[in-house]
Every structure is written in structure tokens, then in C-alpha cells.
Amino acid sequence: MSVSTVNISFQENLLKEIDSVAKNESRTRSELIREAARLYIERKKKWQSIYNYGENIASKYEFIEKDIMNEIKEYRKEKTI
Numbered sequence: 001m002s003v004s005t006v007n008i009s010f011q012e013n014l015l016k017e018i019d020s021v022a023k024n025e026s027r028t029r030s031e032l033i034r035e036a037a038r039l040y041i042e043r044k045k046k047w048q049s050i051y052n053y054g055e056n057i058a059s060k061y062e063f064i065e066k067d068i069m070n071e072i073k074e075y076r077k078e079k080t081i
Contacts, residue, residue, distance in 0.1 A: 008033075018033065
């Protein structure tokens with residue numbers, strides 16, 4: 001796997017927090033930032049997948065946003081009774 005070096009700017013207080021976490025976890029700043037980027041990308045992909053699933057269901061059953069909001073209101077009413 002090829003590796004590229006990039007320059008990135010952080011506010012001083014954020015960089016101090018990054019360094020503190022990296023030190024507490026006995027890893028380098030680069031390792032910590034790579035892990036953070038991977039986790040962010042994974043989370044974005046999961047949420048996009050959930051969004052796509054919802055869009056497919058809404059399209060299949062011809063739901064509109066108003067239908068969804070009404071369902072949420074009804075569900076909340078039932079939970080408070």
C-alpha cells in the first residue's frame with residue numbers, strides 16, 4: 001500500500017488534545033488521525049446506507065415527508081399514554 005504525506009492545519013488547542021489522546025493511547029499523532037478519518041468515513045457510509053434504505057422504502061410505498069411526520073407524532077402520542 002502506498003503512503004502519501006499531507007500537510008494539515010489544526011488550531012493549537014485541538015492539536016494539544018490530539019497529542020494528549022495519542023500519548024495516552026501510546027500511538028503517534030498520525031496513527032490517531034488516520035483512525036479518526038477511517039471511523040468518520042465508515043460512519044458517513046453507514047448513515048448514507050440508512051438514508052438510501054429509507055429513500056427506497058419511501059419510494060416503494062409512495063410515502064411523503066408529511067406521512068413520516070404523522071407517524072412519528074402518533075408513535076409519540078402512544079408512548080405518552
